[in-house]
Amino acid sequence: MTTPGPPLWLLAELTYRCPLHCVFCYNPVDFSAHEQELNTEGWLRVLREARELGAVQCGFSGGEPMLRADLEILVAEAHRLGYYTNLLTSGVGLNEQRAGMLRAAGLDHIQLSLQDSTREMNDFLSHTRTFDLKQRVARLIKDHGWPMVLNVVMHRLNIDHIGRIIEMADQLGAEYVELANSQYYSWAQLNREHLLPTREQLARAEAVTNEWRQRLGERMKLFFVVPDYYESRPKKCMNGWGNVFLTVTPDGTALPCHTARMLPGLEFPNVRDMGVREIWYDSEGFNRYRGTGWMKEPCRSCPEKEKDLGGCRCQAYMLAGDPAMADPVCDKSPQHQVVSDAVLQAQQSTPTSRPLVFRTPEESRRLLARP
């Protein structure tokens, strides 16, 4: 195998603590078992070592990164090291004072997540009363001169409001809006039957988005991402395993992608025990699914294997029971039926009678205790 290039992205998941309880949250369902957070010194070292390797984009996320009292210290150091610094936040805790401190620390950009265009749906989906707060925070971001990316996770329960969501984003002055359909991992996987939209909903949402693109021109960029369940080829997950992204979780575990910890039979290194260079180039966790050498059929002999690298390892594990299989989104996968069945089920008017599961520490512990 050829030597991989350096990581370009460091994703620092500072904490799993979060005041919101989103039903599509991408944090692992067992997050309550990994609450031992790295301290300030630990993060500063990660920032330095990853920058030395060549990482240039740095994302601070969580959970809710604003809950870390040392966020400004970390941002300042990242800025000093020459990273482009991104803060991914629900907005909770971002007041005038902290915005000023983050600006002074050199923060380059804030991505604010929105749940929906209506107060009822926002508050229901996040299980909190945060709708008015998001509006306030959006204004704060603009007033401090940051570029603003709004991130709205789309799904069955909010996708019909997409026009209103875009209109609201425009009023708030966003530069970019990501309307990305939920991906079915972690909490979203538990709630998939509630979240996977119908084919018709998707077609309508895309049409509305295109109308808005015409109207907005250059003022605001819209990114619309359909759920990969509706595709016949998988996405090139994380742009290749251990290729671009280095994720460090709150407890210091280093991962090629934030959901990779679920994969069986694979040890991931911790930054408390190993330097970032060794983690990236030498660890078993980062090397296992690099390139194409690990593939089984049908991927191994597939002419498209360099294009999508067999899709997502986590999805292969969740849906086909083996991370080295083709991602079942691919219609050449022997397990593709699992995906087409889920899509078929989604066309019904009430696909499930099970209750929605909200992302809370209590639920997480309950799920952990389950045999």
Added chain:
Amino acid sequence: MERTGSPRLNPLFRMQWEQAQQSWVLLYPEGMVKLNQSAAEILRRCDGERDVAAIVADLEQAFATGGLAGDVNAFLEIAGAQRWVVWK
């Protein structure tokens, strides 16, 4: 199409030299573009002071060559469409 006026780097973008990649890059929210050498040389001169003619003259002098106006204009058009530069 030729534009008059002075282009400058859009303040939403940041340009810097990356040692690990041995190249100039443009950084923006959650993304990055790697610039080839000529793109980088043009963009570095987009300071909102120099107009296109001055940028061309400067480049021709720095690289001891002539006839760069066509290339510079073509690049600036792309850069404008990508919103890398804005015009004063």
